[in-house]
Amino acid sequence: MCQLLGMNCNVPTDIVFSFTGFAMRGGRTDTHHDGWGIAFFEGAGVRHFVDHQAAVESPVAELIKRYPIKSKNVIAHIRKATQGHVALENCHPFVRELWGRYWVFAHNGDLKEFAPTLNGPYRPVGSTDSEKAFCFLLQELRNRFGDTPPALSLLRAALKELVAAVAVHGTFNLMLSDGSALFVHCSTKLHYVVRQHPFVTASLSDEDVSVDFSQVTTPEDRVAIIVTEPLTTNEKWTAFAPGEFNVFVDGMSIQER
Amino acid sequence: MCQLLGMNCNVPTDIVFSFTGFAMRGGRTDTHHDGWGIAFFEGAGVRHFVDHQAAVESPVAELIKRYPIKSKNVIAHIRKATQGHVALENCHPFVRELWGRYWVFAHNGDLKEFAPTLNGPYRPVGSTDSEKAFCFLLQELRNRFGDTPPALSLLRAALKELVAAVAVHGTFNLMLSDGSALFVHCSTKLHYVVRQHPFVTASLSDEDVSVDFSQVTTPEDRVAIIVTEPLTTNEKWTAFAPGEFNVFVDGMSIQER
Numbered sequence A, B: 001m002c003q004l005l006g007m008n009c010n011v012p013t014d015i016v017f018s019f020t021g022f023a024m025r026g027g028r029t030d031t032h033h034d035g036w037g038i039a040f041f042e043g044a045g046v047r048h049f050v051d052h053q054a055a056v057e058s059p060v061a062e063l064i065k066r067y068p069i070k071s072k073n074v075i076a077h078i079r080k081a082t083q084g085h086v087a088l089e090n091c092h093p094f095v096r097e098l099w100g101r102y103w104v105f106a107h108n109g110d111l112k113e114f115a116p117t118l119n120g121p122y123r124p125v126g127s128t129d130s131e132k133a134f135c136f137l138l139q140e141l142r143n144r145f146g147d148t149p150p151a152l153s154l155l156r157a158a159l160k161e162l163v164a165a166v167a168v169h170g171t172f173n174l175m176l177s178d179g180s181a182l183f184v185h186c187s188t189k190l191h192y193v194v195r196q197h198p199f200v201t202a203s204l205s206d207e208d209v210s211v212d213f214s215q216v217t218t219p220e221d222r223v224a225i226i227v228t229e230p231l232t233t234n235e236k237w238t239a240f241a242p243g244e245f246n247v248f249v250d251g252m253s254i255q256e257r
Helices: A016-024 A059-066 A129-145 A152-167 B016-024 B059-066 B129-145 B152-167
Strands: A003-014 A036-042 A045-051 A070-078 A094-098 A101-108 A173-177 A182-185 A191-196 A201-203 A210-212 A222-227 A245-249 A252-254 B003-014 B036-042 B045-051 B070-078 B094-098 B101-108 B173-177 B182-185 B191-196 B201-203 B210-212 B222-227 B245-249 B252-254
Touching (some): A016 A059, A036 A101, A045 A059, A045 A101, A070 A101, A070 A173, A094 A129, A101 A129, A129 A152, A129 A173, A152 A245, B003 B101, B003 B182, B003 B245, B016 B059, B016 B070, B016 B222, B045 B059, B070 B101, B070 B173, B129 B152, B191 B252
Antiparallel strands (some): A003 A070, A003 A222, A036 A070, A094 A101, A101 A173, A173 A182, A191 A222, A201 A210, B003 B222, B036 B070, B094 B101, B182 B245, B191 B222, B201 B210
């Protein structure tokens, strides 16, 4: 199994604090040492970093911890290989383009006997079930909506249905973003916290690091952090229910109407 | 205008030496300070680094100069904006997937009145003529060959024809790779050198750095470096002819038959 980390905000925010704790699980406080990756949306563009080395040993992870890249949507992943060998092409997150937007996808879990018909333009490059599922989701979105991106409510409804169809094949904790929204599905384990005014001091559970968010934010800032296991010891994390599908926009969970 | 750097080798090789000289042109020895990028194939996977900062000031470029990533196909680009504003989504190289392979593309030049019909699955995310041309090339390859990648000789012939059709719109110096071959077209200016046994000591023209390649290679190694302006003062660079289309495989130019 793997671990996932996502961030969705109303203003571009750096993920240095959360990533510092998360990266410790890539070989130090946990055993996810078969590669890692992170993708940051910046405007319409994406910065995409993947490495087949353990996150705790990777010079690229070291850069991420020191270089405060500001983003409204980030997805990160540390891998413990279950399907697909340890290789760069099997590192999450994966990136593809649909409707003139980049889409970023990462998955934690294991899909059994999942062999969707891929007859559209998206084909896996690597050998993971995860990339296959990502190609399937984009193919089906394109089949449903053609060349025109739908409104968020329609997109959410379509993705919820498609994700549920894939999730019957196994564990499908996932994060997906097109740069404006962060779509999250929980099969087994995911937690989130929304950081907003009044901000507190948070302390990482995986490393001896604290940050007083009130010193580095404005009262209008809002940041949702979604992660497999809570990252801090003194914040109130909410667990996703198994089967829950949620969408984060501007640092807030959009409740289904 | 921009500058391009490509590398194609028969064994995975690091590009630290050539990139060190090339990056100097991103704001120091030349004025290409509107972003930069580099993509390395590693197996079927791609490491893709883009930054809207000048290459001489970018922490990511600093990482590339220190972290010897080994690759058989690399494409790098430093940008001086002509079309499209300075933003991450307009930084080359661009990456898309076709036939379950990643494709990497970078362009130097300017296309006028270039408005191809893009009715396939590839749409530009940014606002450059370059990304539009890349989407057009992949769309047309998919139209010609469907879901099955053709043999290299057919691919080369198709690309040569497609590239010539785009090049009538302006300056179209380009590099394109699917991880196995590096396709190069010269409209105005490109040079290449093949480094092979017996290896010599090479000295950068943009910085006071030399390397004795005989110390870091085996006699079987072969590396082709393709670049807008020669990078070293004591190697014999060959200029491409205007209109020349060439393909490099295993560090060698494949002459047309």
